[in-house]
Amino acid sequence: xxxxxxxxxxxxxxxxxxxxxxxxxxxxxxxxxxxxxxxxxxxxxxxxxxxxxxxxxxxxxxxxxxxxxxxxxxxxxxxxxxxxxxxxxxxxxxxxxxxxxxxxxxxxxxxxxxxxxxxxxxxxxxxxxxxxxxxxxxxxxxxxxxxxxxxxxxxxxxxxxxxxxxxxxxxxxxxxxxxxxxxxxxxxxxxxxxxxxxxxxxxxxxxxxxxxxxxxxxxxxxxxxxxxxxxxxxxxxxxxxxxxxxxxxxxxxxxxxxxxxxxxxxxxxxxxxxxxxxxxxxxxxxxxxxxxxxxxxxxxxxxxxxxxxxxxxxxxxxxxxxxxxxxxxxxxxxxxxxxxxxxxxxxxxxxxxxxxxxxxxxxxxxxxxxxxxxxxxxxxxxxxxxxxxxxxxxxxxxxxxxxxxxxxxxxxxxxxxxxxxxxxxxxxxxxxxxxxxxxxxxxxxxxxxxxxxxxxxxxxxxxxxxxxxxxxxxxxxxxxxxxxxxxxxxxxxxxxxxxxxxxxxxxxxxxxxxxxxxxxxxxxxxxxxxxxxxxxxxxxxxxxxxxxxxxxxxxxxxxxxxxxxxxxxxxxxxxxxxxxxxxxxxxxxxxxxxxxxxxxxxxxxxxxxxxxxxxxxxxxxxxxxxxxxxxxxxxxxxxxxxxxxxxxxxxxxx
Numbered sequence: 318x319x320x321x322x323x324x325x326x327x328x329x330x331x332x333x334x335x336x337x338x339x340x341x342x343x344x345x346x347x348x349x350x351x352x353x354x355x356x357x358x359x360x361x362x363x364x365x366x367x368x369x370x371x372x373x374x375x376x377x378x379x380x381x382x383x384x385x386x387x388x389x390x391x392x393x394x395x396x397x398x399x400x401x402x403x404x405x406x407x408x409x410x411x412x413x414x415x416x417x418x419x420x421x422x423x424x425x426x427x428x429x430x431x432x433x434x435x436x437x438x439x440x441x442x443x444x445x446x447x448x449x450x451x452x453x454x455x456x457x458x459x460x461x462x463x464x465x466x467x468x469x470x471x472x473x474x475x476x477x478x479x480x481x482x483x484x485x486x487x488x489x490x491x492x493x494x495x496x497x498x499x500x501x502x503x504x505x506x507x508x509x510x511x512x513x514x515x516x517x518x519x520x521x522x523x524x525x526x527x528x529x530x531x532x533x534x535x536x537x538x539x540x541x542x543x544x545x546x547x548x549x550x551x552x553x554x555x556x557x558x559x560x561x562x563x564x565x566x567x568x569x570x571x572x573x574x575x576x577x578x579x580x581x582x583x584x585x586x587x588x589x590x591x592x593x594x595x596x597x598x599x600x601x602x603x604x605x606x607x608x609x610x611x612x613x614x615x616x617x618x619x620x621x622x623x624x625x626x627x628x629x630x631x632x633x634x635x636x637x638x639x640x641x642x643x644x645x646x647x648x649x650x651x652x653x654x655x656x657x658x659x660x661x662x663x664x665x666x667x668x669x670x671x672x673x674x675x676x677x678x679x680x681x682x683x684x685x686x687x688x689x690x691x692x693x694x695x696x697x698x699x700x701x702x703x704x705x706x707x708x709x710x711x712x713x714x715x716x717x718x719x720x721x722x723x724x725x726x727x728x729x730x731x732x733x734x735x736x737x738x739x740x741x742x743x744x745x746x747x748x749x750x751x752x753x754x755x756x757x758x759x760x761x762x763x764x765x766x767x768x769x770x771x772x773x774x775x776x777x778x779x780x781x782x783x784x785x786x787x788x789x790x791x792x793x794x795x796x797x798x799x800x801x802x803x804x805x806x807x808x809x810x811x812x813x814x815x816x817x818x819x820x821x822x823x824x825x826x827x828x829x830x831x832x833x834x835x836x837x838x839x840x841x842x843x844x845x846x847x848x849x850x851x852x853x854x855x856x857x858x859x860x861x862x863x864x865x866x867x868x869x870x871x872x873x874x875x876x877x878x879x880x881x882x883x884x885x886x887x888x889x890x891x892x893x894x895x896x897x898x899x900x901x902x903x904x905x906x907x908x909x910x911x912x913x914x915x916x917x918x919x920x921x922x923x924x925x926x927x928x929x930x931x932x933x934x935x936x937x938x939x940x941x942x943x944x945x946x947x948x949x950x951x952x953x954x955x956x957x958x959x960x961x962x963x964x965x966x967x968x969x970x971x
Contacts, residue, residue, distance in 0.1 A: 714755070
């Protein structure tokens with residue numbers, strides 16, 4: 318990506334174009350750029366809103382739309398009405414809402430995950446060194462309560478909130494380069510400038526991901542009442558509400574990108590297509606969102622989006638309930654939680670009965686089941702064991718990946734560790750394939766040599782201190798049932814080489830609590846970074862404060878600039894520096910060379926254990942739900958289905 322002046326579209330790496338070109342060419346969603354005030358004068362709106370205007374309860378559409386709304390070229394011009402039904406799983410499935418709704422950053426991804434498009438900002442300027450990014454906002458844009466959305470909101474969100482040490486231990490990594498956070502300044506009401514101390518060539522792409530939503534997250538006119546800079550009584554109010562401090566009160570009222578309270582306060586204004594009317598709180602059985610009357614996007618005919626009146630998220634306690642709802646035709650679009658390959662035959666066979674079709678989710682991850690042994694374990698004996706590279710290599714050699722692929726993934730994958738996917742220009746063979754052969758003889762020899770030759774009566778190996786070689790692997794069964802099946806097979810494989818494990822199935826909130834507190838022995842998660850190695854590098858070095866679960870304290874050291882966590886080994890520090898250099902490098906060839914060095918070091922360190930290459934997944938969409946692409950990426954960085962713009966989905970009448 319080369320910096321450009323007044324760029325409204327930023328080219329992506331060619332690898333994603335190659336992988337996704339099969340459906341990108343047929344994509345129906347193209348941004349038409351900025352319109353004019355004529356859109357606001359001649360636009361159309363939902364009948365329910367027109368009625369409120371006629372009754373004098375709502376301002377006319379021309380006063381609610383910005384002068385240059387974002388124009389979405391829908392495949393089919395839709396009609397208003399209806400409620401989309403979707404399912405959540407339990408009390409910690411907040412990202413299920415984010416993926417459907419929370420895609421309203423300064424910029425956004427195109428459908429093919431290949432370029433950044435205008436969104437809240439209708440255009441931007443980038444200086445020649447990629448240190449200054451000036452965003453031009455939409456004049457007259459409003460929050461959902463009708464208050465103006467301006468540069469003041471962005472300055473408040475970053476300078477007063479994201480950079481506030483009482484709210485955030487460390488400034489969010491998307492806003493930091495070379496250890497220094499950005500400076501955000503207001504040029505005028507509709508122009509805001511981000512300034513970095515070092516080049517940040519990847520900034521626009523980072524702003525298109527979920528973790529790039531900070532600039533548009535906190536409405537100043539509402540959230541400032543909970544902030545001591547603007548309300549000296551904020552701490553006293555928090556105490557009166559039985560909260561520990563003002564920061565806890567702020568989060569309860571204004572949320573954060575990835576916590577349930579983002580969707581738990583119906584009073585908080587947003588710029589989303591739909592706004593909360595029934596909140597996501599403890600004990601809730603559903604979440605309801607109604608159309609935002611001040612939403613700032615229109616279709617090519619000037620009809621204000623969204624087409625759909627409301628979103629109804631039912632909260633299920635198990636996957637079986639979600640599957641039953643899908644099979645019965647009671648979900649309109651769903652992939653989350655039901656997309657395991659084991660469910661695909663059942664869902665395929667019942668399409669006609671359930672009145673739905675299958676949609677394809679293109680795998681962007683590197684790994685289906687990544688295993689993270691906690692190399693910073695609080696127990697020194699386990700820490701010593703997990704930190705031994707030869708121990709990890711022996712475990713990898715003890716896995717019969719072919720059996721797992723045949724039984725769990727129906728033969729639709731191949732053995733894999735981690736790294737960019739095959740076909741990606743940055744594919745790294747050693748990183749991807751080392752120690753993937755099933756060689757229990759070699760695994761046994763390594764473990765014997767490491768001092769674990771003695772065995773107990775059940776033939777499990779003993780550590781030098783006499784304790785059994787045993788550990789638990791945390792996994793969330795409701796999210797990843799395939800990982801549970803995989804781990805059960807690995808449990809048998811490792812028992813054959815004398816290593817005992819427990820498959821520790823946990824509810825999602827407890828999984829995060831254990832990981833955040835560094836209380837886990839090991840954990841598993843789908844390994845990302847297959848198509849987007851720069852956007853999600855958690856498995857290539859300790860980069861993600863919740864995701865790099867082999868060494869969370871090293872991550873905290875990295876994101877805090879050495880102030881928190883534990884200092885990592887030299888290999889990690891080299892990768893952190895190389896990655897920061899790569900993020901600052903606009904030249905793709907030079908960026909690729911830097912990342913190759915990262916991958917070389919990652920391969921040598923062999924910190925995580927992979928099973929098989931991430932496989933394409935699927936979802937369902939009701940037959941009468943229109944404008945849903947037949948295929949789209951499946952990624953956290955492209956938080957499906959959000960970038961496919963659910964606001965332009967609609968129900969056909971027949």
